Amino acid sequence: MKAVLCKQFGPPETLVLEDLPSPRPGPGEVVVSVKAASVNFPDVLVIQNKYQVKATPPFTPGSEFAGVVKEVGAGVTQVKPGDRVLGAGSSGGFAEECLVPAGARLVPVPASMDFPTAASFLLTYGTSHHALCNRADAKAGESLLVLGAAGGVGLAAVEIGKILGLRVIAAASSREKLAVCREHGADETIDYSTEELRERIKALTGGKGVDLIYDPVGGAYTEAALRSSAWRARLLVVGFAAGEIPKIPLNLPLLMERSVVGVYWGEWTKRAPQEFAAAVKQLGEWFAARKLRPHISARYPLAEAARALRDMSERRVMGKVVLLTDA
Numbered sequence: 001m002k003a004v005l006c007k008q009f010g011p012p013e014t015l016v017l018e019d020l021p022s023p024r025p026g027p028g029e030v031v032v033s034v035k036a037a038s039v040n041f042p043d044v045l046v047i048q049n050k051y052q053v054k055a056t057p058p059f060t061p062g063s064e065f066a067g068v069v070k071e072v073g074a075g076v077t078q079v080k081p082g083d084r085v086l087g088a089g090s091s092g093g094f095a096e097e098c099l100v101p102a103g104a105r106l107v108p109v110p111a112s113m114d115f116p117t118a119a120s121f122l123l124t125y126g127t128s129h130h131a132l133c134n135r136a137d138a139k140a141g142e143s144l145l146v147l148g149a150a151g152g153v154g155l156a157a158v159e160i161g162k163i164l165g166l167r168v169i170a171a172a173s174s175r176e177k178l179a180v181c182r183e184h185g186a187d188e189t190i191d192y193s194t195e196e197l198r199e200r201i202k203a204l205t206g207g208k209g210v211d212l213i214y215d216p217v218g219g220a221y222t223e224a225a226l227r228s229s230a231w232r233a234r235l236l237v238v239g240f241a242a243g244e245i246p247k248i249p250l251n252l253p254l255l256m257e258r259s260v261v262g263v264y265w266g267e268w269t270k271r272a273p274q275e276f277a278a279a280v281k282q283l284g285e286w287f288a289a290r291k292l293r294p295h296i297s298a299r300y301p302l303a304e305a306a307r308a309l310r311d312m313s314e315r316r317v318m319g320k321v322v323l324l325t326d327a
Helices: 041-046 115-119 122-135 152-163 175-183 197-204 220-227 251-255 265-271 273-288 302-313
Strands: 002-005 016-019 029-039 064-072 084-088 097-101 106-108 143-146 167-172 188-191 210-215 229-237 259-262 296-301 320-324
Touching: 002 302, 016 302, 029 084, 029 115, 029 302, 041 302, 064 097, 064 115, 084 115, 084 122, 115 296, 115 320, 122 152, 122 210, 122 229, 122 265, 122 273, 143 152, 152 167, 152 175, 152 210, 167 175, 167 197, 175 188, 188 197, 197 220, 210 220, 220 229, 220 251, 265 273, 296 302, 302 320
Parallel strands: 143 167, 143 210, 167 188, 210 229, 229 259, 296 320
Antiparallel strands: 002 016, 029 064, 029 097, 029 320, 064 084, 084 106
16 A cells, blocks of 8 residues: 655655555554545644654654545454544554554544545544633634634634634635635634734724634734733634744733633543544534535645645645545
8 A cells, every 4th residue: 555654854845655565453443445634734743843742753644534444453343344434643644544543533424524525524623613612612792813714723713613603703814815714604804914913803893802812823923812802811722833832921811811721632532532522423413514614725646745735834725635545
């Protein structure tokens, strides 16, 4: 089977595509014939050894995939050969076959969902659902600022925010990206490239500030957004796609009783499997009701994984990009 390999840490161009023996499952493991795998920003960090979850070369990157169960190991009862599944892990998805534990993050693909959509679903919508429903305790009528709103988790936050009855303000770096945000339900938009973030937030909220900040970006935008938030606002720390981990002056939370809230979806799925299962069920119901519409902006063959990762690292992606094993 063909697999993308990271033999040494570095930029996407250092990845290679090679033929490897098919994996065999051990006890509690499952081999999935991968049909599609999506590219997420953590994949860009993992191959450069910059992510909190570490991998040891040589390894196959790819944190999210969908396909058909090929073989199961001893003791596996949750799935069987022939089942359509989607999954999320730390690595292994950028291959024709993937060996994964038969744990909570391997779930059935809804009947109405194709494989590219399934490969684009769990991580982004799961992260945003956890952030807004569990960590922020968002209330209908509150205002939500989504930074990096045209990215995968950003668009998911826009859609889920609207389902929860929030007034969603989407911030992104171009008119084209903001047009996509509006297509997915954003009420208002802010263009980083032409508008000053704090002034625009002030104008859109009548000087009150936003109640919730969904921040997968970090960098200079974090403090600016926090300074423009309301009494008892919540800053959801999702990631640092800008590359810089911001340092927040602690007087900002103190003076307005704001909260800085960490969002670590991957760890939560392990610590609270029943809560995770309930979230997956709700997301599936929302998808079936057509309230969630994953946006796939590009599809590449597996051999072009480096190109897809480069697009992600250079912020050219809107929604998700997907690798197809049969392309």
